[in-house]
Amino acid sequence: MNTHDPARVPETYAPQTPQSLPGLLANVAVIRDLLGGAPERWVVEEVGDGNLNLVFKVRGPAGGIAVKQALPYVRLVGESWPLPLTRAHFEHLALVRQARHAPGMTPAVLHYDADMALIAMELLEPHVIMRRGMIDGIVYPSFAEALSTFAAATLFHTSDLAMAAADKKVLVADFAGNTAMCGITEDVIFTEPYMVSDNNRWTSPQLDDLAASIRGDSELKVAVSRLKLKFMSSAEALIHGDLHTGSIMVTQTDTRIIDPEFAFVGPMGFDTGAVIANLLLNYFSQIGHERAPGARDAYRRWVLSGIEDFWNGFHSRFLARWRHEAKGDAWPAALFDDPVARIHLAGEQERYMAGLFRDTLGFAAAKMIRRILGLAHNIDLEHIADADVRATAEARALMMARTLMIDPDNFRSIEAVTAAACRWNAIDPFGATG
């Protein structure tokens, strides 16, 4: 696919249907073998519930696969918002790269059809979208270890700490064309929630005042714009770009990361921040999902411990790789090969991680705010039927997000973040006026 003309729709492109898909896939030997039987007997189901794409499950007598196809527009909005098919190219490229650095943590790619903007991949069963499981209050004992491993591996190994400078620049260029997807992030995360925009919506009238106060909060707008500039100009590592709990499929023992169509070489904290933001949103949403007040308290504690385990696991895994696998052109080993130099380097590594933590909190805050005031919301909150209860959860999350974004230095550890979440979760956000 010509990634330089993102608006191009190949003449042979056609959105697939359950009827058309078997005919297309029947030509691919690996898929025919995997599904077995006659293609006309394959059972196809369209299961996409995301914002952007078509997703199918295809089953034959011998097995099943998942098929994801990009549409030339944003599915959530419709044809009025065109979106290049090239995102399938970048998703495919990212899946291949991630599999190299974090083997077994992404769905295996079986087939990529560039002209159809279509990726056929391993069917993850009995996995569920982690967000859905968390709404149901299900504990996933292995996710924090897995997700911190994935983040540490993919971010470290695509950074200047691990790569030769020339290879890193090739990686930057390979993903530089994914501008439409970056543009969505720049608009809907870093800009629109802080201004009047037709794309915005929120629980109204309950959050009207809070939404207005955020639009008028100059300090916050400075802080989010600083993050936006970092998103646009910090080529730190190949990031997933959309690492929320809807991009994670889990069982009790397995964790897989899907949907890297927003991937590009950007700031690492955007990925780690996405994880923490979405866990915090789920935490605040529990008030709307528990059968009786306090019924989900144990689950709340598990969510917060998951946040701590994720960050602490990421921190130690990233540093371990830096200590043992730093083959990149940054921080050349030749400069730090004596005991005193190694002590100074270790100090700098902690400083680096502290900076990454600060970025993480800022990006987490931006992602919390956009999910409550912007275009795309989370079902953790959306599925709370009672608007007053939903607004309470959302207001707590918004208020906490503001402190994270304005004063990240007030949070010296992830435990300080989870302790703050506890405190925000105990307040009546409308107490003063209600």
Add this chain to the structure above:
Amino acid sequence: MNTHDPARVPETYAPQTPQSLPGLLANVAVIRDLLGGAPERWVVEEVGDGNLNLVFKVRGPAGGIAVKQALPYVRLVGESWPLPLTRAHFEHLALVRQARHAPGMTPAVLHYDADMALIAMELLEPHVIMRRGMIDGIVYPSFAEALSTFAAATLFHTSDLAMAAADKKVLVADFAGNTAMCGITEDVIFTEPYMVSDNNRWTSPQLDDLAASIRGDSELKVAVSRLKLKFMSSAEALIHGDLHTGSIMVTQTDTRIIDPEFAFVGPMGFDTGAVIANLLLNYFSQIGHERAPGARDAYRRWVLSGIEDFWNGFHSRFLARWRHEAKGDAWPAALFDDPVARIHLAGEQERYMAGLFRDTLGFAAAKMIRRILGLAHNIDLEHIADADVRATAEARALMMARTLMIDPDNFRSIEAVTAAACRWNAIDPFGATG
């Protein structure tokens, strides 16, 4: 030229000689018209004194041009150090871009021959290389204003402050292939001077102890490695990449910037730091060029005032553009359109400039150190015949550079930097032991 295979030398490539060049250029109408007369009567002179390329002056009865041709190796070292011809492609691309943002401040490009890695351009006469003029103690009244205008215009207009995000990513990708040139900088500026390397040389034995102490200085090695990582991963703007006084041609009234073959999208402070570093090196070198002690004191004051004028001019010009021409996707105007928000934005702009100043000092320090301990030296210092005098100037510069790199926050203004230079210039660097 295929920039994806940088090692490739086109079959038709041939290093030009004064004999061959007229035949090549005779086919270019614009050059034929400009030079006039018969090509076989054109007078060609090879004048290259740089580290990398061939440079010719070609004159005909009607006028003259300059021709720069890349060699497939580093001229300073020889064929044992290959260097891709593609650098001519990036130099041409940068010259075109710089001319757009800073019209009349670069040599006009007349012709680009990709297969020959050759650029024919305006002959700058009676301009001299600024470094040579400064060694002779010549004052250039207009350079600080011109150079600060050039830096502010080219850096601002190729940054996210001025560009649409998608266009900026195209710019990043366009220059991502210039990895060989970036690699030289990464090695000879940020790495080799801090370790034992065959590429290093210094005034010996006078600087032996100081060179060893820098190789053993862990704090400094941490600081320079932090700068190296910033050089590798901060895609702030299209930088010249080699903005020393040897890349500036001047008269009393005109200033032109040449030789952007190191251009890529990197940290702005690398360019502003290069200017300040090379002015400081010239300042310290005056002890070796004055007829009698103190004879160049007025010139020294002019050099320091030039440093101040350059930075202060850059600061105000960059900010003025930000205030009036901020059409980029960063810091969207829609978020800062009320008086209170504008005050907060103005505060953030000062904070941004303070960060850029800090970067500038760090990169300046790195460039001072590499010119004294690394591969490529400056004639400001090299032309001092008396090794003891040269070592005195070099030691002062090294010591000051160390403080700039380790404690940039100690320098809150450019006047604090020039005042420190004055103090370093008054010490006997070998006093303790000599």
